[in-house]
Amino acid sequence: MAQRVNVKSVTVKDEPTARAQRRRQTEERILSSARRAFAQRGFERATIRAIAAEAEVDPALVIQYFGSKQELFQRSVQLGSVPPLSGDVDELVEAVLARIGMKIGSLPQATLAMMRSMLTHPEAADQARATLDGQVVELGSAIEAEDADLRAALMVSTMLGVTIAHQLLDLTALRGASPQKIAELLRPGLRAVAGVDPQ
Amino acid sequence: MAQRVNVKSVTVKDEPTARAQRRRQTEERILSSARRAFAQRGFERATIRAIAAEAEVDPALVIQYFGSKQELFQRSVQLGSVPPLSGDVDELVEAVLARIGMKIGSLPQATLAMMRSMLTHPEAADQARATLDGQVVELGSAIEAEDADLRAALMVSTMLGVTIAHQLLDLTALRGASPQKIAELLRPGLRAVAGVDPQ
DNA sequence: CCATTCGCTCAACACTTGTTGACTCAACGA
DNA sequence: TCGTTGAGTCAACAAGTGTTGAGCGAATGG
Incomplete structure (x- = not known):
């Protein structure tokens, strides 16, 4: 149970002190609980008390570490960089589809937290809009047909709808469906x- | 300002008494405010006090009339019957598209309230799932291709995504777009x- | 005309929320 | 070894929530 810890930091460099190590651990534990809570209840229904309880920590500590519920939320939805799409339209469509094929069902909690809250929490809405707008621009600049941006927006909206229906609403007809089949x-x-022949 | 009212109900039948009339008016006024509030803030952020204030009424009256916030919400999202879709696949697709072409941008507040809350309010989620599942079945039973229900679900999800992106998230690229163009x-x-040649 | 109904308000309750400040005590560094 | 730092807790606050019960006064109807 008790994990042995170097007392004097014998090794050459920046061996993190036991305290700092422990701190980062609890911080990470809180963040993890927070992501889960935000992802499945949304910003307003997720309470600091519940998050703290799951992390086995006092509610006050959560505030002490992150400042406020809002800041905790922002830290929680920060997702590891999404590799930007590139290539011609064909490749882009395939990339988008692959993203569904692989990642639906295993989306990071941060993304789910974001999506769950974006309709009711204004700041989440802003951030979601920004992210989606970005994807629209990426896609749109590769589309040659007229109304490139509008087409791109419709593609993004489609993926958004499928993801919401599948991950957040749990539509019956999508429940058992394999991601590959969907793609x-x-x-x-x-x-x-996208304006290319459907093939 | 003061509207003349029959004092003794001279006319033959069921002239609603002034009191009853007044009651239904305020009830409707409350419902209208509630719909607006739920539609633009969602269930949790919409407060009874704010709804009552907009309806120029005491908060207590809202509870007295509707029982609880939850019941008020249910009454608020009850929408006038949606005519069931029917016909072959071609007609169904056209009907769905027409629904977007006509109704996006002028969706009833009840629907918006419903959609706004469905990701964070469990009961709204249940009702939304039921409604969407219903549409999936309607559509699915007309699709001849394999995976009819899955295909139907993807169609419904697409429409859902577009509506959310357009009405609730206000994606920039969709902001000015004409509904007809989108359709x-x-x-x-x-x-x-849907499994028919795109034509 | 008068007793009763009933739309409506007022003030308060009970509870939950995020957040704060004083405090404890083990880890730390010299 | 000893003073200091800092992780973590405890109890409490202030604000806001849905909800309740007593009460007022006008419409009602006999």
């Missing part, structure tokens, strides 16, 4: 919206 | 998902 059925439609 | 761009994609 496969979506492909012709997405290609059509 | 037009969506058509080939939807037809593809």
Whole structure:
């Protein structure tokens, strides 16, 4: 149970002191609980008390570490950098589909927290809008057809809708569906919206 | 300002008494404020006090009339019957598109309230899931291709995504877009998902 | 005309929320 | 070894929430 810890930091460099180590551990534990809570209850229903309880920590500590519930939320939804899409339209569509095929069902809690809260929490809405707008621009600049941005926005909206229906609403018809199957059925439609022959 | 009212109910039948009339008026006024509040803040952030204030009424009256915030919400999201879809696949796709073409931008507050709350309010989620599941079945039973229900679910999800992105998130690229244009761009994609040649 | 109904308000309750400041005590560094 | 730092707790506060019960006064109807 008790984990042995170097007392004097014998090794050469920046061996983190036991205290700092412990601090980062609890901080990470809190963040993890927070992400889970925000992801499945949304910003308003997730309470600091519940988060603290799951992290086995006093509520006051959460505030002491993160400043406020809002700041905790911001830290919670910060996601590891998403590699930017690139290539021609065909490749982009495939990339988007692959993202669904692989990642749906295993989306990071940060993303789910974000999506869960974006309709009711104004700051989450702003951030979501910014993120989605960004993807629209990325996609749009590769589309040659007229109304590139509008088409891109519709593609993004489609993926958004499928993700919400599947991950957050748990639509019955999507419950058992395999991500690959979904991607496969979506492909012709997405290609059509992107303005290339559906093939 | 003062509207003349029959004192003795001279006319033959069921002339509503002034009191009852007044009551239904305030009840409707409260419902209207509630719908607006739920639609733009969501269930948790919409407060009874704010609703009552906008309806120029005491908060207690809201509870007295509707029982609880939850019951008020249920009454608020009850929407006038949606005509069930019917016909073959082509007609169904057109009907769905027409619904976007006409109604996006002028969706009833009840629907918006529902959608706004469905990710964070469990009861709203249940009701939304039920409604969407219903539409999936309607659509699915008309699709001849394999995976009819899955295809139907993807169509419904697409419409859901577009509506959310347009009405609730206010995506920049969708901001100015005309509903007809959106429907037009969506058509080939939807037809593809429905399993008919995109044409 | 008068007793009763009933729309409506007022003030308060009970509870939950985020947040704060004083405090404890083990780890730390010299 | 000893003073200091800092992780973590405890109890409490202030604000806001939904909800309740007593009460007022006008409409009602006999």
